[in-house]
Amino acid sequence: MNSRSIFFNTRFLASVFSLKDLPVDTGLEIAFCGRSNSGKSSVLNTITRNKKLAKTSKTPGRTRAINIFCIDDQKMNRIADLPGYGFAKVSKQTQKEWAKLINAYLNARQSLRGLVIIMDIRHSFKESDFALIDWCSETNTPFLVVLNKSDKLSNSKIINEVEKANLILKQMNLRGQALAFSSKKTTGIEKLDEKLKRWFDV
Ligand SMILES: Nc1nc2c(ncn2[C@@H]2O[C@H](COP(=O)(O)OP(=O)(O)O)[C@@H](O)[C@H]2O)c(=O)[nH]1
Numbered sequence: 001m002n003s004r005s006i007f008f009n010t011r012f013l014a015s016v017f018s019l020k021d022l023p024v025d026t027g028l029e030i031a032f033c034g035r036s037n038s039g040k041s042s043v044l045n046t047i048t049r050n051k052k053l054a055k056t057s058k059t060p061g062r063t064r065a066i067n068i069f070c071i072d073d074q075k076m077n078r079i080a081d082l083p084g085y086g087f088a089k090v091s092k093q094t095q096k097e098w099a100k101l102i103n104a105y106l107n108a109r110q111s112l113r114g115l116v117i118i119m120d121i122r123h124s125f126k127e128s129d130f131a132l133i134d135w136c137s138e139t140n141t142p143f144l145v146v147l148n149k150s151d152k153l154s155n156s157k158i159i160n161e162v163e164k165a166n167l168i169l170k171q172m173n174l175r176g177q178a179l180a181f182s183s184k185k186t187t188g189i190e191k192l193d194e195k196l197k198r199w200f201d202v
């Protein structure tokens with residue numbers, strides 16, 4: 001791990017339930033999105049090396065807000081932890097409201113630099129993940145697929161899943177790539193760190 005990581009001073013900025021409450025739309029923002037329980041908050045905590053930064057939960061569907069974190073006070077570079085989608089146990093109405101908030105965020109946010117789409121490596125590319133990938137494709141927004149919880153699989157299965165994922169993206173004619181990650185073991189942290197730095201242009 002690079003000791004000069006730009007993410008070490010990341011701090012919580014705001015938790016918003018509506019777009020009008022978002023911090024000012026300048027600088028650059030990278031959104032962490034994915035299905036509920038895929039490990040969005042854990043990946044964020046791993047990349048910032050701060051286990052207490054974003055709340056993680058064993059119970060899916062807990063995060064209803066968009067949580068914004070500031071990684072750089074001067075440039076106002078930020079990470080947005082979006083609510084998880086696709087959690088069956090909340091009401092259809094609540095799911096609709098979350099989807100609406102995520103959609104509105106994606107379409108409104110001028111400072112959005114790229115999407116980190118987090119999936120459980122064992123259950124990747126669900127319909128809701130494809131909806132995000134399609135949105136990235138239509139809007140020409142860079143994205144990265146993070147196949148999290150790789151510690152749950154053997155090395156050969158990990159390689160298999162990454163290859164499968166990259167093939168899916170290639171067949172869709174997309175520039176996005178997939179990488180294996182484990183918040184638990186910090187596998188893949190260098191690659192993710194490098195990608196995010198490039199997006200933030202630092
Ligand atoms: N084994 C394993 N568990 C993980 C990993 N990342 C997250 N988890 C667990 O998955 C659950 C959901 O994580 P969380 O970060 O809250 O997911 P979110 O809902 O997408 O923000 C928690 O119980 C985490 O401890 C990982 O890389 N490996």
Ligand SMILES: [Mg+2]
Pocket residue numbers: 040041042055056057063
């Ligand atoms: Mg979360």
